[in-house]
Amino acid sequence: MLEKEILKEFQDIVGVENIDDGEVMTNAYAYNWCIEFVNYMEDKEPIPFSPIPKAVILPSSTEEVQKVVQLCNKYRIKFKAQSTGLGPWNQPSTDNSVILDLRRMNKIVKIDVKNLYAVVEPYVSGAQLQAETMKYGLNIHMPGAGPMASTLASHTSMAGPGFTSPQTGYSARNVLGTEWVLPTGEILRLGSFGLKNEPDWYSGDGPGPSLRGIMRGWVGTKSGLGVFTRVATKLFPYPCGTEYVLKGHSPIYDFKIPDFIRAYVVDCKNFKHLEKSFIRIEEEEIALICSHMSSYAVMAIFSYTLESLMDKIAFGSMKSPLVIVIAARTKREFDYKQKVMDYLMKELNLINIIGTKYEPESLFYAECLRTNLGYHGFIATGGFQSAKGQCDSAALCLRAEMKNKPLKQKYIEKGVIANDFGEGAWMTSYESGHFFHMEAPTFFDQTNVESVKGMGEYMEESNQMDLLKHLGVPFFIEGDHLHNHWGPHLMNYHNWLRKIKKIFDPNGVSDSGFYISGNEGDV
Amino acid sequence: MDEEEYQKMIKRCVRCSVCKWIPQVQIKSQKYASGCPAIDIYNYHPYSGGGKIILALAYEMGRIKPSEELRDIVYKCTVCGNCAVACKYMSTLEPIEIMMKLREKLVDTGCGPMPQQKTYIEAVKKVNNPYNEPHEKRMDWIPDDIHLDPKAKVLYYVGCTSSYRRKEMAIAAARIMNEAGISFNVLQEDEFCCGSPILRTGDSNTFEEILNKNLDIIESKGIETVVFSCAGCYDTFKVDYPLSRKYDFKVKHTVELFDELIESGQLKLTNNVPITVTYHDPCHLGRNAERYEDWDGDVVPLMPLISINIPPKPKRTGSKGIYDAPRNILKKIPGLKFVEMERIQEYAYCCGAGAGVKSAFPEMAIKTAKIRIEEAEDSGADILVSACPFCSTNLQDGIMDKNSKLKYFDISELILMALGLEPEKLKQATAEVA
Ligand SMILES: Cc1cc2nc3c(=O)[nH]c(=O)nc-3n(C[C@H](O)[C@H](O)[C@H](O)COP(=O)(O)OP(=O)(O)OC[C@H]3O[C@@H](n4cnc5c(N)ncnc54)[C@H](O)[C@@H]3O)c2cc1C
Ligand code: SF4
Ligand code: SF4
Secondary structure, three states, rough: OOOOHHHHHHHHOOOOHEEHHHHHHHHHHEEOOHHHHHHHOOOOOOOEEOOOOOOOEEOOHHHHHHHHHHHHHHHEEEEEEEEEEEEOHHOOOOOEEEEHHHHHHOOOOEEEOOOOOEEEHHHHHHHHHHHHOOOEEEEOOOOOOOOOOOOHHHHOOOOOOOOOOOHOOHHHHHEEEEEEEOOOOOEEEEHHHOOOOOOOOOOOOOOOOHHHHHHHOOOOOOOOOOOEEEEEEEEEOOOOOOOEEEEEEOOEEEEOOOOOOEEEEEOOOOHHHHHHHHHHHHHHHOOOEEEEEEEEHHHHHHOOOOOHHOOHHHHOOOOOOOEEEEEEHHHHHHHHHHHHHHHHHHHHOOOOOEOOEEEOOHHHHHHOOOOOOHHHHOOOOEEEEEEEEEEEEEEEHHHHHHHHHHHHHHHHHOOOOOOOOOOOEEEEOOOOOOEEEEEEEEEEEEHHHHHHHHHHHHHHHHHHHHOOOOOOOOOOOOHHHHHHHHHOOOOHHHHHHHHHHHOOOOOOEEEOOOOOOOOOOOO | OOOOHHHOOOOOOOOOHHHHHHHHHHOOOOOOOOHHHHHHHHHOOOHHHHHHHHHHHHHHHHOOOOHHHHHHHOOOOOOHHHHHHHOOOOOOOHHHHHHHHHHHHHHHHOOOHHHHHHHHHHHHHOOOOOOOOHHOOOOOOOOOOOOOOOOOOOOOOHHHHHHHHHHHHHHHHHOOOHHHOEEEEOHHHHHHOOOHHHHOOOOOEEEEEHHHHHHHHHHHHOOOEEEEEHHHHHHHHHHHHHHOOOOEEEEEEEHHHHHHHHHOOOOOOOOOOOOOEOOOOOOOOOHHHHOOOOOEEEEEEEEEEEEEEEEOOOOOOOOOOOOHHHHHHHHHHOEEEOOOOOOHHHHHOOOOOOOOOOOOOHHHHHHHHHHHHHHHHHHHOEEEEEEHHHHHHHHHHHHHHHHHOOOOEEHHHHHHHHHHOOHHHHHHHOOOOO
């Protein structure tokens, strides 16, 4: 709870109904899924609750965010921003904190059809924005997390890939003009939006100040460096016709499959051939989706229940699967892409399972277009989280996957994570280029303490392996403890990160539990 | 849901917020993407379906205690079930069952239900209806020219709201059955509240008494089919009663019956009704009207942490609600143009009245109704139609409050118009709406 006078000052900013410091409210905001194994990794009780914030605040504008942040500085209270609040990264690291739930900041400020960008506030979900851009034949990047995640947060604060990354790229690279409330409460406008004369959102770098690298850090500062209140993100051509008709009832809706879309599932048999095939397909720049997954995950993306997953045995025996989806807006474009695929299938000696051994539900295509495939990861045990998180060459990503397999197998044998034969990985290119992302989704049971502990230990060992085997930096290197551990091995980057933090946040109020603190030990 | 399942399930929410929206793949605009009235109005996460699962867990872990703060959040929810449809698109969680159990627990401690709900529960105990109206006036709605058949095997169960507040619906239903030559009767002084408004507050003991009383009476009369024009009564009889006590008679909503009668030619819709209409799916006739199917299978451990149900356990996803019948009817009314809203069928947005909200939180009820009215306006319709007296009341309140040009009719009233009944009879039936 907040002291009465302080509460009153916050209330004066956002209105009485938009701040709540009650026991029930603050406890509810202390919950998040996966925080149980984060707790365990930090030698705390493995429960799904973080420290309880002092209050939850619902600002409605940049000005309100600014005033709230200024007040936090005045009273040295930390703040943690949340957009949709998915995952442990949203949790405060201390009970001397308030949560800024940005739900009321939910406007699509602008869709600039001519210059191909959209400007959004934090609580515009991917599905919402995409529904609106589709009306102009345009598409957005969405993270694999799904269409319910915030477009702003997944671009400014927690960057990563999506299933459509071959076409829609890397979220951090799609950021254009940005409005940013710094930890001190100053408002910074990046890129062309920072121009004095005729500010507009079209560019993230010049003209105007460019601090995109600082704002991103490694894969986002996760509320450790202020609050992003509006952002412009790139738009892309919608990959096929935008007529979108779903009939029937949940969950297996009947989707009117667009004329020019086709899926391929192929087994590359081994890592070497997978790498070659992956790169060849990406080089042709024709894929909307080109993802490597485990055979188990391939079964999962075509299933809506655990039981129906078992019918997909056709995929179960694949060694190195690739899932490819091509889509086009015209017949001519589609014919061309199909021809290229036919050619590649011959060249790479691959056989498409789709149409021969298996025909997916029509809904699968809707889920590809609306980025709803990641959610299938929950059907096995109800919970999953990824180890690793490499952003590098295909070769390094695949090496990380190979090395991870026996490690994962060890924990599978202990019975603490579910059996995907150690193969569970998801890999995609960015921008159809030679820059790839790999992570190792792992299924655990958050209701089972042994599984939670096992997941924590596996994550720790996986991180350690990345360091010792030179597999690149995993994306969950966050918080003081991990940065301090990794920094000395990587040119002491953590010292620089810490300096940035200190300059931007002299009072250390922007909660850095998932970033880095200005003074070691603050978090 | 038994206690063991509850204790396991409350640990499984992944806080993905999917339950705040309609199913993700169905989102067609920013404006109508949301599915949950409670979160739309109160904004804080615990108001959502997933948020209430967190409350259930925090409560079991002793992190929060029964309090007014907790009670307010738990009861500011129409138990409309949209969150469950969205969550169960992929998951096996049961947000609605969890929140109902949490309500039961609050009732057990004396913390729940809300004071206004306690008042209407007392009224039901005293005079058999939540409106505290005299029991002997329950059948006052019946016009003299309605033909009832004491020997009929079809029972029209009118329900409290149609009996006392939305008489036009009861009159219309009775007239249409007369017109089609259906021999039916009503329970007269033996009709009592179905218990729905009590059940939804978590007072399961009182509900149990009511359902037993109602089933005893109906079963003693040799009834074969019970027909309901109230979606709430229908859902309660169809879905909730069998969980406590099975019965042999059939249950039907009037839209199902009328659709059959039109299809078979027993009802002939001949009059032109040149209006543009959109249809609001009542939660109790749509997604929530799906029965629980018995499942007597085994949970078979497949490998560590993964078990499967053999045979697969049926999941209530809202797919078996009554969606086609009302649409079939509307499409067969001559001259009528039917248009859909964006959120329909199993992901229809709630009217805002249910589960004791209208009495305990009238401001929430009216705000929700206004959101739905706006959606109806945006559909291009000039008439909003539904098939539930409770939706009718709240949506009409919303129309008035919003100063909307939209008019509201129950679907049975449109059938009456299409049947071309004498204007005098029609006037009597639509008196309250007009
Ligand atoms: C199951 C799962 C799968 C995922 N898969 C992917 C994936 O494939 N690709 C990918 O890129 N990501 C993935 N993620 C991470 C995901 O992208 C982010 O959690 C999400 O996109 C961010 O949107 P959100 O609305 O959920 O943000 P939130 O969860 O609300 O926030 C994410 C982080 O950003 C901070 N934050 C939020 N809003 C602001 C703001 N306005 N200003 C400053 N800080 C803010 C939060 O404190 C938090 O640390 C996955 C997450 C999960 C749980
Ligand atoms: S109830 Fe279901 S949809 Fe809602 S947050 Fe929890 S898991 Fe997600
Ligand atoms: S039942 Fe309806 S109002 Fe209640 S939480 Fe679920 S969607 Fe929201």
